[in-house]
Amino acid sequence: MKAAPFDYQAARSVDEAVALLDEHGASAKVLAGGQSLLLDLHYRRLRPALLVDVNGVEELAGHGVGDGRLVLGALVRHAELERPVVEDPVGALLARIAPYVAHPPIRARGTFAGSIAWAHPAAEWCAAAVALDAEIGLHGPSGTRVVGAADWFRGPHSTGRTAQELVTEVRLPLLGAGTGIGFTEHRRTHGSFALAAAVAAVRVAEGRVVWARIAMANAGPVPVRAASAERVLAGQPVASCDEAVGEAGTMAAHEADPRPEPHCSVEYRRHVLAVLVRRALRQALDSAGDQATRPPAEKG
Numbered sequence: 001m002k003a004a005p006f007d008y009q010a011a012r013s014v015d016e017a018v019a020l021l022d023e024h025g026a027s028a029k030v031l032a033g034g035q036s037l038l039l040d041l042h043y044r045r046l047r048p049a050l051l052v053d054v055n056g057v058e059e060l061a062g063h064g065v066g067d068g069r070l071v072l073g074a075l076v077r078h079a080e081l082e083r084p085v086v087e088d089p090v091g092a093l094l095a096r097i098a099p100y101v102a103h104p105p106i107r108a109r110g111t112f113a114g115s116i117a118w119a120h121p122a123a124e125w126c127a128a129a130v131a132l133d134a135e136i137g138l139h140g141p142s143g144t145r146v147v148g149a150a151d152w153f154r155g156p157h158s159t160g161r162t163a164q165e166l167v168t169e170v171r172l173p174l175l176g177a178g179t180g181i182g183f184t185e186h187r188r189t190h191g192s193f194a195l196a197a198a199v200a201a202v203r204v205a206e207g208r209v210v211w212a213r214i215a216m217a218n219a220g221p222v223p224v225r226a227a228s229a230e231r232v233l234a235g236q237p238v239a240s241c242d243e244a245v246g247e248a249g250t251m252a253a254h255e256a257d258p259r260p261e262p263h264c265s266v267e268y269r270r271h272v273l274a275v276l277v278r279r280a281l282r283q284a285l286d287s288a289g290d291q292a293t294r295p296p297a298e299k300g
């Protein structure tokens with residue numbers, strides 16, 4: 001099928017894009033990488049009257065560090081994150097996740113912020129945003145505002161953004177030395193959306209877990225933060241926390257609100273989530289840089 005007819009405007013500045021969104025409201029759609037929007041148009045799930053192309057808006061390009069945060073402009077493509085963009089565990093976490101987002105051609109064009117705006121329950125970046133308490137920067141007709149990831153995701157493809165607002169940047173907190181990161185995903189075929197995925201970050205100091213951050217993709221209508229699983233790990237000695245990691249996986253799966261699909265029952269998805277959370281946590285603990293307190297891995 002082909003898209004229904006629409007008008008097209010290429011904005012040259014944030015102000016110009018916001019003025020167009022203000023004028024046209026819900027009948028306009030922002031065009032970023034187009035990797036999800038164009039499918040929605042061609043399947044006629046969406047019939048916007050106007051596409052506001054922001055690809056020429058220089059203010060939205062690039063990334064930087066400021067005020068303890070990595071700031072990703074709205075035009076940062078998935079592929080830009082395949083290598084660490086900052087010397088902090090958050091850069092390593094993004095680089096660990098990036099290869100799981102779709103295929104290389106889609107990663108070359110699709111944007112991090114576009115994924116956050118599109119809010120697919122299975123999207124890896126959305127789970128990472130929730131795990132890290134990301135802040136979503138918006139520019140609208142009455143100025144700028146910031147929405148925390150916990151308040152951003154309202155449901156599948158539903159967010160805290162109004163139709164008149166443009167996502168201008170996403171800010172992720174730097175995680176700091178002593179923080180390990182982990183990510184695991186289960187998918188049916190290479191490049192397909194995650195059947196389930198888990199993101200973890202763990203701060204270790206003096207041989208103990210100081211804090212843990214855990215979030216899951218495709219664990220419900222929105223990315224799910226596993227707060228009670230995080231509490232299980234806090235204070236645990238790293239050298240002997242296998243039981244706590246196991247329990248955290250079980251608790252995270254209980255915190256999930258999985259939906260059934262023809263090839264994936266609720267019970268199966270819960271089981272997969274528990275396993276993925278445990279694996280992501282083990283990765284995070286292993287990369288936390290406090291290896292001296294962990295017993296050597298068994299050989300053979």
Ligand SMILES: Cc1cc2nc3c(=O)[nH]c(=O)nc-3n(C[C@H](O)[C@H](O)[C@H](O)COP(=O)(O)OP(=O)(O)OC[C@H]3O[C@@H](n4cnc5c(N)ncnc54)[C@H](O)[C@@H]3O)c2cc1C
Pocket residue numbers: 029030031032033034035036037038039074100101102103106109110111112113114115117118120122123124125165166167168191192193194
């Ligand atoms: C075959 C295929 C496989 C894929 N696999 C995965 C996968 O495994 N994991 C995954 O996470 N994603 C996957 N995707 C989606 C891909 O990651 C998209 O690139 C991403 O979801 C949207 O980013 P985009 O820049 O292309 O946004 P677009 O497609 O341009 O826009 C998506 C939506 O967000 C809105 N939007 C975009 N940017 C802004 C902004 N700055 N301000 C306000 N609204 C905005 C648009 O109006 C639109 O509604 C896949 C896509 C395809 C086609």
